[in-house]
Amino acid sequence: MTKAQVVAQLLPSTYAPKETGASFAPTNIALCKYWGKRNTELNLPATSSLSIALPGKGAFTKVMLSTQAEDTVTLNGLSIATNTSFYRRLTQFIELFRKKVMWRLHIEIQMTIPVAAGLASSACGFAALTMALNDLFQWQLPLRDLSILARLGSGSAARSLWSGFVEWHQGEREDGMDCYAEPLSMQWPSLCVGILTISQKEKFLSSREAMLRTVKTSDLYRCWPDKVQRDLTQLKRAIHEGDFTTFGMTAESNALAMHATMLSSWPPICYALPETLAAMQQLWELRQQGIEVYFTQDAGPNLKFLFLEESKPLINKQFSNLDIIYPFKQRVG
Ligand code: 2P0
Numbered sequence: 001m002t003k004a005q006v007v008a009q010l011l012p013s014t015y016a017p018k019e020t021g022a023s024f025a026p027t028n029i030a031l032c033k034y035w036g037k038r039n040t041e042l043n044l045p046a047t048s049s050l051s052i053a054l055p056g057k058g059a060f061t062k063v064m065l066s067t068q069a070e071d072t073v074t075l076n077g078l079s080i081a082t083n084t085s086f087y088r089r090l091t092q093f094i095e096l097f098r099k100k101v102m103w104r105l106h107i108e109i110q111m112t113i114p115v116a117a118g119l120a121s122s123a124c125g126f127a128a129l130t131m132a133l134n135d136l137f138q139w140q141l142p143l144r145d146l147s148i149l150a151r152l153g154s155g156s157a158a159r160s161l162w163s164g165f166v167e168w169h170q171g172e173r174e175d176g177m178d179c180y181a182e183p184l185s186m187q188w189p190s191l192c193v194g195i196l197t198i199s200q201k202e203k204f205l206s207s208r209e210a211m212l213r214t215v216k217t218s219d220l221y222r223c224w225p226d227k228v229q230r231d232l233t234q235l236k237r238a239i240h241e242g243d244f245t246t247f248g249m250t251a252e253s254n255a256l257a258m259h260a261t262m263l264s265s266w267p268p269i270c271y272a273l274p275e276t277l278a279a280m281q282q283l284w285e286l287r288q289q290g291i292e293v294y295f296t297q298d299a300g301p302n303l304k305f306l307f308l309e310e311s312k313p314l315i316n317k318q319f320s321n322l323d324i325i326y327p328f329k330q331r332v333g
Contacts, residue, residue, distance in 0.1 A: 001175050003152045006042060007096045009177070010145050017065055017103060021136025024333035025127035025160045026058040027113055029193060029296060029304050031251040032231045033258045034155055034168065035224065036215045043155040044179050046215070047228040048170040050235055051159045054193060055330040057113050058160070059121070061128035063136045066106040073107045093126065093153045097133055105136075122207075126153030127160030147180040163332045165239060167232075186239050187328045192312060194305035194322035196295075198275045205269060207299040213265050220264040227257050248294030248306050255296040273301040279319075286318055 028051035036046040066072060071091050073080040080087045094105060107129070113121055130150040134141055141149075143161050147168075151158035159166045162183040171179030214221055231254045238247035262269040276297070283305065286293055291314050293307040305322065307315055316322060 001039075001042065003042065003096055006152065006175060006177075007149065009175070010141065010149060011097070011139060015099065015137045015139060017136050018138060020062060020064045021132040021134070022060070022062045023128050023131035023135060024058060024060045025124045025131060025157075026053040026055055026163060026332055027121065027124040028053045028156065028159045028166060030156070030159075030298065031165075031247075031296060031306075032228055032235055032254050033298075035258045035261065036211055036221065037155070038170075039174075039176070040212070042176045042179075043151050043158075044176045045155055045168070045170050047225050048232055049156075049159070049168045049228070050184075050232055051156075051166050051168070052191075052193065052327050053160070053163045053166065053332070054325050055163060055327060055332045057325065058111075058124035058333075059128040060110040060112075060333070061125070061132045062108040063129070063132045064106045064108075065136075066104045068104055068106070071105050071107065073109070075109045076111060089153075090129070093129065094133075096152065097137065122154040123156035123160045126150050126157035129153065130157070131161065144180045144182065147182075148176060151176070151179065164328065167236075184236070184239065188239065188242070189326075189328045190309040191327055192305075192307050192309055193325045193327060194307065194315065194319065195325070196279055196303040196305060196319060196322055198273055198279065198301045198303070203271065203300050205299075210262060210265075210269050210299060213267075213269065214261050216265075218261045218265040221261045224257065224261055227254070244292060244308055248292065251296050251306060252294040255298075259297065271297070271300050276301045276303060279303055282318060286315065291315065 030049050030051045032050040034045045034049040038044045038046050071094060073087055073090055111121060127150045130146050134146055147158045147161055159168045159181045165184040165186060166181050167184060168181035169179060231250050234246060234250045238250065283293055283295055291311050293305055293311060293315055295303045295305050297303050
């Protein structure tokens, strides 16, 4: 099954562009991670996952028909060269939807987060692009179908179409038609996410490569699918009951287990920097003092803290440079 075959199943048989399409997609932080694929062509994950969207942090994307000989892309106002992997990844995705050769596009992306520093820039990037294309080509597809299309660009993009908690179902079908995300209805207004930026440098190894290597070489990876299943159930129960201790503990343990599978890969993969470990130690000390704060970490050295509003003053005292976000109180775009 190819991407083009999936696209053909979902899109209307004929469609035509209007002048401009635009959309915003928030970035998402996984509380139960996606790590490993059952199908690399369609980005079908080995397990389900669960995330939280970060309002105000993400991608604003505009797509326009262009008269240029090839597609053009700008990122935060700067033109992207055609020989970069960023350009190639985007235009390969666009190619899936181009009915007529003369439909050349100009794509303008404004990111409010650093690109490729483990803050899920590809997730919000491909989600915003998919929704902007839906607007441009007037497909009028439901979000569930757009989630499937966004996944073809980047797995975690399947989760970036909504605010709040989002679950991405692993599905079983070979064509991935049952592998989409959907939002959970539960809200948690006092929940805070604090971003501790340790480095904004581009990661040394892409998530895509790192996942492949982990699945191929890590002995610990065999335990991962069972761990995810348990964590997912536990997280959903904790969200439902407002049980912050179980929520934080499960998210932190899930992230640490994912990084353990990477450390046990060969060659080993370690996204943490010395400052990452120092911050973890500092956070664990705070917890020993009775302050409920947990962390999660993605494919980069930065940490995302999870805590409730009531703990904010004490946490801010120790970590004065935290960028604090209220996922359920702020406007999405
Ligand atoms: C996640 N990450 O669940 C996990 C946790 C990074 C660590 O999804 O190959 O950029 O495009 O499907 O989506 C990053 O992986 O990988 C990711 P592809 P993607 O958020």
